[in-house]
Amino acid sequence: MTTFVYRTQLRLKDTDATGVMYFSEQFKFALEAFEEFLKERGFALKELLASSFLLPVVHAKADYFAPMQVGDLLEVALYVEKIGCSSIVLHYLFSDPNRGIEVGRAEVVHVAVDRLTRKKIPIPERLRAIL
Amino acid sequence: MTTFVYRTQLRLKDTDATGVMYFSEQFKFALEAFEEFLKERGFALKELLASSFLLPVVHAKADYFAPMQVGDLLEVALYVEKIGCSSIVLHYLFSDPNRGIEVGRAEVVHVAVDRLTRKKIPIPERLRAIL
Amino acid sequence: MTTFVYRTQLRLKDTDATGVMYFSEQFKFALEAFEEFLKERGFALKELLASSFLLPVVHAKADYFAPMQVGDLLEVALYVEKIGCSSIVLHYLFSDPNRGIEVGRAEVVHVAVDRLTRKKIPIPERLRAIL
Amino acid sequence: MTTFVYRTQLRLKDTDATGVMYFSEQFKFALEAFEEFLKERGFALKELLASSFLLPVVHAKADYFAPMQVGDLLEVALYVEKIGCSSIVLHYLFSDPNRGIEVGRAEVVHVAVDRLTRKKIPIPERLRAIL
Numbered sequence: 001m002t003t004f005v006y007r008t009q010l011r012l013k014d015t016d017a018t019g020v021m022y023f024s025e026q027f028k029f030a031l032e033a034f035e036e037f038l039k040e041r042g043f044a045l046k047e048l049l050a051s052s053f054l055l056p057v058v059h060a061k062a063d064y065f066a067p068m069q070v071g072d073l074l075e076v077a078l079y080v081e082k083i084g085c086s087s088i089v090l091h092y093l094f095s096d097p098n099r100g101i102e103v104g105r106a107e108v109v110h111v112a113v114d115r116l117t118r119k120k121i122p123i124p125e126r127l128r129a130i131l
Numbered sequence: 132m133t134t135f136v137y138r139t140q141l142r143l144k145d146t147d148a149t150g151v152m153y154f155s156e157q158f159k160f161a162l163e164a165f166e167e168f169l170k171e172r173g174f175a176l177k178e179l180l181a182s183s184f185l186l187p188v189v190h191a192k193a194d195y196f197a198p199m200q201v202g203d204l205l206e207v208a209l210y211v212e213k214i215g216c217s218s219i220v221l222h223y224l225f226s227d228p229n230r231g232i233e234v235g236r237a238e239v240v241h242v243a244v245d246r247l248t249r250k251k252i253p254i255p256e257r258l259r260a261i262l
Numbered sequence: 263m264t265t266f267v268y269r270t271q272l273r274l275k276d277t278d279a280t281g282v283m284y285f286s287e288q289f290k291f292a293l294e295a296f297e298e299f300l301k302e303r304g305f306a307l308k309e310l311l312a313s314s315f316l317l318p319v320v321h322a323k324a325d326y327f328a329p330m331q332v333g334d335l336l337e338v339a340l341y342v343e344k345i346g347c348s349s350i351v352l353h354y355l356f357s358d359p360n361r362g363i364e365v366g367r368a369e370v371v372h373v374a375v376d377r378l379t380r381k382k383i384p385i386p387e388r389l390r391a392i393l
Numbered sequence: 394m395t396t397f398v399y400r401t402q403l404r405l406k407d408t409d410a411t412g413v414m415y416f417s418e419q420f421k422f423a424l425e426a427f428e429e430f431l432k433e434r435g436f437a438l439k440e441l442l443a444s445s446f447l448l449p450v451v452h453a454k455a456d457y458f459a460p461m462q463v464g465d466l467l468e469v470a471l472y473v474e475k476i477g478c479s480s481i482v483l484h485y486l487f488s489d490p491n492r493g494i495e496v497g498r499a500e501v502v503h504v505a506v507d508r509l510t511r512k513k514i515p516i517p518e519r520l521r522a523i524l
Contacts, residue, residue, distance in 0.1 A: 011421075011424075011425050011428060012278045012279060012280075012284065012424060012428060012438060013278065013284055013421050013424070013425075015278050015279035016274045016275065016277050016278060016279070017180055017274060017277035017278070017279070017281045017282070017331070017332050018180065018185055018187070018274075019279045019442075020187070020279070022274065022275055023158065023162075023187070023188040023191060024155040024156075024158035024159055024162075024191070025155075027154065027155035027158070028155055028404075028406050031154075031155075031404075031405060031406070032404050032406075035404060035405060035463075035464070039464065044464045045405060045463050045464050046462055046463050046464040046465075049148055049149065049412075049463060054149055056149070056151070056154070056195065056198065057154040057195055058194065058195050059192075059193070059194050059195070060154060060155070060192065060193050060195075061190075061191065061192030061193070062190070062191050062192070063189065063190050064187065064188055064189050064190070064191075067187065067249065069279070069439055070279050070428075070438050070439050070442060071428075071432065071437045071438050071439040072439075118198065142290075142293075142294050142297060143293060143297060143307060143409045143410060143411075143415065144290050144293070144294075144409065144415055146409050146410035147405045147406065147408050147409060147410070148405060148408035148409070148410070148412045148413070148462070148463050149405075150311075150410045151410070153405065153406055159273075159275050162273075162274060162275070163273050163275075166273060166274060166332075166333075170333065175333045176274060176332050176333050177331055177332050177333040177334075180281075180332060200308055200410070201297075201307050201308050201311060201410050202297075202301065202306045202307050202308040203308075279442055280442065280447055280449070282449070285420065285424075285449070285450040285453060286417040286418075286420035286421055286424075286453070287417075289416065289417035289420070290417055293416075293417075311410055311411065316411055318411070318413070318416070318457065318460065319416035319457055320456065320457050321454075321455070321456050321457070322416060322417070322454065322455050322457075323452075323453065323454030323455070324452070324453050324454070325451065325452050326449065326450055326451050326452070326453075329449065329511065380460065
């Protein structure tokens with residue numbers, strides 16, 4: 001469905017003493033891509049944080065195909081896989097354009113909840129329109 | 132089926148502006164539990180890092196059941212689910228002993244690789260004995 | 263003056279591809295020690311976060327004497343150096359009890375501000391009593 | 394002296410439950426600016442990590458003038474303040490171009506050390522030429 005591409009690179013802070021990316025940082029890059037996607041569509045995260053709902057993650061999974069080293073470019077392709085009543089399923093494909101390889105993929109499921117009660121709510125119309 | 136329990140707590144650094152744990156930090160706590168488990172069995176990570184093999188993560192997934200706030204206690208139960216030829220499947224259950232609830236779970240799959248070639252190798256005997 | 267000792271250890275997540283601790287993590291350990299200190303004195307950070315004031319950092323500095331590797335124990339000694347009208351000056355000494363060496367030190371200055379206006383306020387009595 | 398400008402923005406991961414940037418992240422942005430500066434001058438960090446020397450931080454300090462929220466733009470101006478025999482003193486000025494304000498500043502001192510012995514060495518000529 002909708003596709004968005006976000007580009008970044010691996011920084012020293014994202015690596016660990018094994019010399020490559022600390023595995024969970026890949027999820028951080030996924031969320032950064034989502035932040036950038038929302039911003040480009042006119043719904044900055046700062047605004048979302050000030051709204052009456054939140055989008056916590058309820059499920060996340062990732063595969064890792066190749067190690068990433070400091071300075072490696074990272075291209076994150078975001079796909080809106082499914083929009084349910086209260087949930088959004090996002091797919092991410094991570095590749096290194098310099099090496100021409102896929103380095104990983106991820107799926108992250110968010111649920112819309114009321115900020116105060118933290119109960120599930122339908123995805124607000126404004127967000128649904130963007131996705 | 133081996134079980135190990137690791138206790139920690141959520142620090143300010145683990146939270147974000149939504150007021151609760153940044154989702155990928157749960158994976159960090161899983162890896163900390165594994166580090167502590169290996170250490171208790173006499174195989175400190177520092178030693179592993181100086182050995183001829185590494186244990187990169189090739190697959191990771193998590194579910195989130197309840198938000199965690201700063202200061203919340205976190206109990207991580209580690210289960211060695213499966214030991215294959217080259218891979219290890221670890222399960223984690225996260226709970227908050229104060230609130231008496233499960234807050235999440237995770238599965239992390241590691242593969243043994245040769246440090247230099249990064250090719251898959253059988254899990255070294257010393258590690259297999261520990262697991 | 264007041265002293266408090268906090269013990270932790272360096273995790274893989276705290277290191278980078280140079281093989282040792284990423285420098286700014288030392289500040290994270292300082293803040294963890296302060297969190298633990300407040301908690302021990304009966305003023306959990308969660309409670310502080312729900313109060314009418316905040317304690318943002320306005321100045322921070324650190325020296326690094328020796329590299330820290332994954333698994334190294336870290337002992338953080340916290341000294342309340344000075345309590346001004348609105349500010350608190352905290353000193354930290356970091357040492358590795360196994361190696362018997364000092365590995366670094368830090369100074370962090372917090373200022374009490376009103377949560378909503380973010381204007382400087384006198385340090386609340388309850389916090390002053392603890393320090 | 395030499396000046397370099399690096400632009401980035403504050404991500405959710407860089408904030409904490411107080412709603413603004415976790416203080417030590419400012420140092421991460423400083424190091425990112427330095428990584429980008431070296432890269433632009435043709436000395437990628439990946440190459441440096443494969444060389445015979447390292448550039449650990451021995452001293453770091455920062456001031457914080459204004460809180461940063463998720464999505465805020467961050468402009469980091471890097472100044473090479475001093476190049477000694479073995480050390481480099483870097484100054485950083487952080488500003489938010491949207492709000493037109495300075496949000497902080499930092500000083501980071503690196504020392505060139507031999508990778509294996511970790512003893513101080515003169516700054517390698519190649520790096521000196523770049524700075």
